[in-house]
Amino acid sequence: AQSVSQHNHHVILSEAASLELGCNYSYGGTVNLFWYVQYPGQHLQLLLKYFSGDPLVKGIKGFEAEFIKSKFSFNLRKPSVQWSDTAEYFCAVNTYNTDKLIFGTGTRLQVFP
């Protein structure tokens, strides 16, 4: 069965620090990849997604993610975090032949001023 691993469960950073959140998936075929974010008290919303083409994807609020097929990874990055980035971040994968989105367990990011 397909699975998604997010190894960083809880990350604490100071403002202006750089961020990288790991995401690995287990599926050898074609995948669509997503990062969703849940800000405190808000709905889950899409941060960015990758379907095909340039493996470096840019999303909202300065976030980007890089798809590395050989490593089955889709890590999320931001060069300089802000206090407002405090949220829970979920990686998700949809495999080509299914109607399901498989989510990782999430990474809780806390940014201190």
Add this chain to the structure above:
Amino acid sequence: NAGVTQTPKFRILKIGQSMTLQCAQDMNHNYMYWYRQDPGMGLKLIYYSVGAGITDKGEVPNGYNVSRSTTEDFPLRLELAAPSQTSVYFCASSPTRVSDTQYFGPGTRLTVL
């Protein structure tokens, strides 16, 4: 557009009671989903629907039932509540396929005592 709405926001049930979690969307999306979110476990798909009259099981369907009589509504039924069903439940929708951006509702926090 209201987007995806869910009622109630909070509910406490006794073991063995039944209830229906309501979900509605006004975006004319074909696909709708129910997830549960447990601490440290990410989101797990309970049921999904690709259109009115069509539903299918997700990863964790046991103890739940769904129906989809209209495009707009996708209620989730708990017949005999158990403590293991204590969770936050999210409804989501996407336009035409699961690889589209999913739009999430605000969630229902359910406690079974």
